[in-house]
Amino acid sequence: DARVTQTPRHKVTEMGQEVTMRCQPILGHNTVFWYRQTMMQGLELLAYFRNRAPLDDSGMPKDRFSAEMPDATLATLKIQPSEPRDSAVYFCASGLSAGNTGELFFGEGSRLTVL
Amino acid sequence: ELKVEQNPLFLSMQEGKNYTIYCNYSTTSDRLYWYRQDPGKSLESLFVLLSNGAVKQEGRLMASLDTKARLSTLHITAAVHDLSATYFCAVDSNYKLTFGKGTLLTVNP
Numbered sequence: 189d190a191r192v193t194q195t196p197r198h199k200v201t202e203m204g205q206e207v208t209m210r211c212q213p214i215l216g217h218n219t220v221f222w223y224r225q226t227m228m229q230g231l232e233l234l235a236y237f238r239n240r241a242p243l244d245d246s247g248m249p250k251d252r253f254s255a256e257m258p259d260a261t262l263a264t265l266k267i268q269p270s271e272p273r274d275s276a277v278y279f280c281a282s283g284l285s286a287g288n289t290g291e292l293f294f295g296e297g298s299r300l301t302v303l
Numbered sequence: 304e305l306k307v308e309q310n311p312l313f314l315s316m317q318e319g320k321n322y323t324i325y326c327n328y329s330t331t332s333d334r335l336y337w338y339r340q341d342p343g344k345s346l347e348s349l350f351v352l353l354s355n356g357a358v359k360q361e362g363r364l365m366a367s368l369d370t371k372a373r374l375s376t377l378h379i380t381a382a383v384h385d386l387s388a389t390y391f392c393a394v395d396s397n398y399k400l401t402f403g404k405g406t407l408l409t410v411n412p
Contacts, residue, residue, distance in 0.1 A: 219398065231391065231402040244399060279345070285398045289353060290334050292393075292400055294346040 190214045192295035194280050200301045206268040209298045212261055213282030220263045221292060222248075222255055223279045231279075237263065238285055270302045305330050305396045309403035316382045316410050324406045326375040326392035333370045334395035337377055339388045340405070346391065350377075382410045 193212040201207055213220050222234040235245040235255035245255060252271070257263045267274055277299050281292040306329040316322055326335070334353055338346040350359040352368035352375060359366050363386065365378045375392055387410045393400040 221400070223402075230404045233399065233401070236399055238398070281346075283398075289351045290395050290398055290400075291336060291348055291351050293348065294338075296345045 190293075192280055192282050192293055194278075194295035194298050196298055197296060198299045198301075200303065201270055202303050203271055204269040205302075206266065207270050207274075207300060207302075208267075209265045209278050209280075209300075211263040211265075211280030211282075211295060213263065213280070214293055215261075217282035217284055217293075218260075219283045219285050219292075220257060221281045221283075222263070222265050223281065225277045225279060225297070226275075234265070234278075267300075270300075272302045275300055275302050305332070305394060305401045307392060307394050307401050307403040309390075309392055309406050312404055312406060314406055314408045316379070316408065318383055318410055318412055319381050321381065322379050324377040324379075324390055324392075324408075326377070326394075326403055328373050328375075328394040328401075330396065331370070331373075332394045332396055333368075335368050335375045336393045336395070336400065337366050337375070338391045338393065338402075340391065341388050349390075379408070382408075384410050384412065386410050 220237040234248045240257040277297045279297045281294045283292040308327045337350040350366040355370040357368045363380045368375045389405045391405045393402045
């Protein structure tokens, strides 16, 4: 059963610490998205990769957030230094681009709490 | 910038009743998606609508798309408690999905 896998599922950390979240997209998918979900803002797009190339990270605070795709099976989202306002659920989603439905498949999310 | 608006944001229904959730969007697109999210869970794809006039049905849920009006509807027929969840619409722009705020649906006995 193909699925998007995210780790960690839960993370509690202190302000100022580095946080790294990882995502394994569905095998064969060529697009990867990072979304952040909060009660106040809903689902916000942070970064978007196609064929491992970053296409859009305009939704991401550049001074502390970074997103990479070192290979086709791994996407990472890093926060350094973390702040309490970063507390949220971070979802990774993958899909196929042109020639397909464009449907995205979501992972279970990484729930981050920054104290 | 693409904006996606859902209404209502909160919906409390009686079992057995019908209701419709609306999704309006601000720029041209002919690809729209509906997702369901249970509390503390991931987003599950419900419907993929890829053209004007598209209609999809699954059980008590039916989704439609009017690209000219930039409007999609999610119609609930004879609601049951199991449908209680948050429903999101998402609109495609250059293979990037923008989500609405979600509609929290509660179905009461």
